Amino acid sequence: MTNNMTESKKLPIALFNGTVATTNGLYKVSDISIDEAKALIKEYGHISAIGHEATAELMSEILGVKIEMNRIQFQQQVGQKAVILKLNIRPAEGIILTREEVEEVGYTFKLMERLA
Template sequence: MKVAIFNGTVATTNGVYKISDIDVESAKKLLYKDGFISAIGHESTAEAISDTLNMDIKMNRVNFKQEVGQKAIVFKLNVRPPEGSVLSRDEIEKIGYSFKLMERLE
């Protein structure tokens, strides 16, 4: 099953989820191994993820439903931006970010 890529830890449907830290190298390996579907809603976020993972991750504003057993790599900003903010690439880098592995268990 392809791995989803999200720009936030959001439950896309009812279910039981497990969220844990994942480092960049492990995220890359998982995406190369299983393939991926981008559900990244902002261009600057897609650019930051692409550069960090050294992969071409396109912006793709879709309504995505994570399936049972499906994994997702989640881009997680270090702080929550102000309401209504659309961050530039430079602002994303200044805030900082990490990645999470989000698995839908049920």
């Protein structure tokens, strides 16, 4: 195993509230179960790039860990995984949903991996 591979395995799981490529690269996006997301976070830890309080609260409850709202400029590294809460709809411009509204419109969890 190369040094790069070892380092990438230690990268914390990034948490996003949308599937967004944070920098140039090759990405793979797939569905992930809540249990799979919990296991990844337990193994690798996490870094929140969640930009909305309602999403941070909901993800905290679902994933069983404290997730802070954290509006940061984040760049996903090669080999780093991200767990994403993806809404089933795209809200109108300027609309910030409450937690209840997020639950009402529905969501899925996605795993986004930066491959290159």
